Amino acid sequence: MSMGRSRWGAMKNRATSTRESVNLEPRAAYVHLPFCKRRCLYCDFPVVATGSRLNSPEIQDSMKAYVDTVIQEIKASTPLTDQPLQTVFFGGGTPSLIPPKQLDQIISALDKRFGIAAGAEISMEADPGTFDAERLREYMDLGLSRFSIGVQAFQEELLEVCGRSHSLYDVYKALEAVHAAAPPSWSLDLISGLPHLTEDTWHQSLSCALDAEPPHISVYDLQVEDKTPFAKKYTIDVKPLPSSEDGAEMYKAASSVLRSAGYEHYEVSNYARPGHRCKHNEVYWRGDEPYYAFGLGAASYLQSRRFSRPRQMVAYRKWVSQFASSGAGFPGSAADDQGKEDEMLDIVMMRLRTADGLDLRQFGEQFGSGAVRAVNKALEPHEEAALVVRSSEEGKEGKEGKGEGIGAREVVRLADPDGFLVSNDIISDVFAALMPDDGKQQARANLM
Numbered sequence: 333m334s335m336g337r338s339r340w341g342a343m344k345n346r347a348t349s350t351r352e353s354v355n356l357e358p359r360a361a362y363v364h365l366p367f368c369k370r371r372c373l374y375c376d377f378p379v380v381a382t383g384s385r386l387n388s389p390e391i392q393d394s395m396k397a398y399v400d401t402v403i404q405e406i407k408a409s410t411p412l413t414d415q416p417l418q419t420v421f422f423g424g425g426t427p428s429l430i431p432p433k434q435l436d437q438i439i440s441a442l443d444k445r446f447g448i449a450a451g452a453e454i455s456m457e458a459d460p461g462t463f464d465a466e467r468l469r470e471y472m473d474l475g476l477s478r479f480s481i482g483v484q485a486f487q488e489e490l491l492e493v494c495g496r497s498h499s500l501y502d503v504y505k506a507l508e509a510v511h512a513a514a515p516p517s518w519s520l521d522l523i524s525g526l527p528h529l530t531e532d533t534w535h536q537s538l539s540c541a542l543d544a545e546p547p548h549i550s551v552y553d554l555q556v557e558d559k560t561p562f563a564k565k566y567t568i569d570v571k572p573l574p575s576s577e578d579g580a581e582m583y584k585a586a587s588s589v590l591r592s593a594g595y596e597h598y599e600v601s602n603y604a605r606p607g608h609r610c611k612h613n614e615v616y617w618r619g620d621e622p623y624y625a626f627g628l629g630a631a632s633y634l635q636s637r638r639f640s641r642p643r644q645m646v647a648y649r650k651w652v653s654q655f656a657s658s659g660a661g662f663p664g665s666a667a668d669d670q671g672k673e674d675e676m677l678d679i680v681m682m683r684l685r686t687a688d689g690l691d692l693r694q695f696g697e698q699f700g701s702g703a704v705r706a707v708n709k710a711l712e713p714h715e716e717a718a719l720v721v722r723s724s725e726e727g728k729e730g731k732e733g734k735g736e737g738i739g740a741r742e743v744v745r746l747a748d749p750d751g752f753l754v755s756n757d758i759i760s761d762v763f764a765a766l767m768p769d770d771g772k773q774q775a776r777a778n779l780m
């Protein structure tokens with residue numbers, strides 16, 4: 333059954349009336365630390381490349397100035413709850429280039445402004461070649477409990493092709509340092525789909541990753557972003573990039589090898605040993621939970637408002653200065669308000685990418701039974717193709733029930749690995765069913 337606009341209006345009103353069922357209090361904060369030794373050839377993140385001048389007074393001064401600006405932004409922000417932060421994530425860039433003393437200043441500012449809960453997960457991305465065990469211990473003394481190590485590949489030639497600043501030697505030194513420092517949790521991050529990657533070298537990378545015994549592994553598929561050197565040099569699906577078929581085989585191999593080794597495949601690109609899921613990323617993946625963000629290009633989601641800060645340093649500094657003097661307390665304008673429909677699509681997109689899946693009862697309470705019917709209709713062919721699994725509260729799997737937001741808990745999730753592998757296609761079908769007026773093309777555009 334298709335849904336006309338008038339039906340949407342009714343759905344929106346009903347959804348608003350159950351809004352209190354959603355956690356609206358931000359308990360997570362992201363801080364962007366943009367300095368990198370050099371820009372990798374596939375990277376389109378907001379980054380400041382230091383080159384060989386990393387230890388020069390001017391680069392050290394610019395790091396200090398940046399940290400001061402981030403602290404100014406934190407101080408100008410209003411806490412939206414009296415509950416302390418449960419997670420903090422330092423992403424980049426290469427946050428491990430920031431000296432512990434400066435990181436301490438940021439953590440202190442966050443703690444003073446928002447409070448940081450005892451036992452909070454405080455994560456940091458750290459790249460090989462930028463830290464040793466002593467440096468990690470210094471970070472841990474500040475409360476850091478989780479490091480995400482950007483290994484990316486276990487082949488010297490692939491690291492070079494990517495323009496990474498680290499070598500294979502740096503990778504092994506970094507892994508040695510992590511084991512010596514023994515943080516409560518850490519992740520080893522790999523990239524699949526790199527140029528010249530073959531199924532053999534991919535299996536070798538997975539095996540080397542397992543040898544390092546990380547509690548968490550991320551496997552991100554290479555995205556060839558516009559305006560990067562990779563976009564000029566490579567064409568998707570054309571050698572030396574792996575073909576779609578080879579890429580699919582590599583994805584399945586990762587899922588099979590890592591799950592056999594005891595990792596839970598808890599999100600399309602992420603695997604964890606029990607108790608080692610990344611709690612901060614899980615906030616994003618629930619799709620409707622608010623979070624603070626600070627720093628160059630960082631995106632926050634507060635009071636149903638998504639806001640991305642400027643990606644250029646001069647513009648970011650200017651923005652912080654205006655934000656601080658405005659007294660607004662949290663960023664963005666009414667134009668950044670996330671409509672109910674956008675929120676619904678975010679929830680579908682994020683939750684269907686996780687092993688926890690989409691709880692249709694809760695979804696129905698938020699967006700109405702018409703939305704649940706649309707989701708069910710879109711998923712039906714994928715269930716028949718065994719790409720989607722449905723489970724009831726009683727734990728039975730199958731097609732019976734198809735709850736419409738009423739009664740027993742009913743969760744739909746993508747099958748691992750075949751459903752995860754085509755998650756974009758399945759999710760865009762659900763988008764098209766939820767937003768029939770916008771059509772499939774728009775749904776796909778939103779998804780990408």
Ligand code: SF4
Nearest residue numbers: 368371372375424425
């Ligand atoms: S280390 Fe990460 S953030 Fe820095 S340039 Fe490379 S990919 Fe981009």
